[in-house]
Amino acid sequence: MPSATTPRKAPERPSSPSPARERLLAAAGRVFYAEGIHATPVDRVIEEAGVTRATFYRHFPGKESLVLAYVERRDAEVRATAAEAAETIATPLDLLHALVAGVAAEICRPGFRGCLFLNAAAEYPDPGNPVRVAVAGHRAWLRELLADLLSRAGRPGPARRRGAAPHAPRRRDGRRLPGVPGIGTGPADRGGVHADPSGPPGRPGRGRTVLIADSRHGGRRARG
Structure with a gap:
């Protein structure tokens, strides 16, 4: 059985992804995070990417498919x-x-606007929507x-320690969104981000830092 750290198998794609x-x-990652998903029209993404509308529709049937690909890509990263x-x-x-x-x-980080995934969930409240499912x-x-x-x-x-693991993702959210059912509504969310009082003092991870959810550029790892 794969461990919890094993990435989900991504959909098969051509060996050479299209540069467009x-x-x-x-471009979607930049503008969706900075300006909001519903507030960003397709033309804004097309302009940011420097492609034509025909090129956009060659790769994505519509905006919803782009949003889903954007969320799934970040998840895979x-x-x-x-x-x-x-x-x-x-x-x-x-x-x-x-x-x-x-x-x-x-x-x-400068420009932090909350968790990318939570932001997307707030804009897609229907639990059955593919974006919300992702x-x-x-x-x-x-x-x-x-x-x-x-x-x-x-x-x-x-x-044994009530909510220890489930509350940890909320600390990453950076804020509470009471309008998103089932996400960011627990007691641990009140009052912003808190350090875990049970955590050991000193240098976390012995100087190692793993950025697993960088909001603007996808996950990446840095060593301290």
Whole structure:
């Protein structure tokens, strides 16, 4: 059985991705995060990407398919970054510390506008919408990853420490969105971002930082 750090298998695509498609996804990532998904018309993405409308519709049937691809791409990047980090960081506890340090670095980054996935969920409240389903899948994976790391580190899991793993993704959200059912509405969300008082002092992850959800550019890893 694959571990929680194993990235979900991505849909099969041509071995050489279209440069135009990549430009569209990169442009969508920039403008959707900065300006909002529903507030951004397709023409805005097309202009940012420097392609024609015909090129856009050659790769995406419409805006909804672009939004879904944008969310799924970020999800795949985050999972891949976590899997790569798991191969190079020695212990589950060190990996947990590195993930937390990465969340803190992300939240303090200039231009931070909340979690990309939570922002998308707020704009797609229907639980059956494919975008919302993709967001829910990402957050479920993250909760499973954190619970697995806590368990392997020999620390109290969510069953014994109420909400420990489920609340951790919310600290990454950077804010509470009461209008999104089932996301960001628990007691741990009140009052902004809090450090975990049970965490050890000193340098989290022994100086290692894993950015698993950089809001603007996808996940990436940096070493401190």
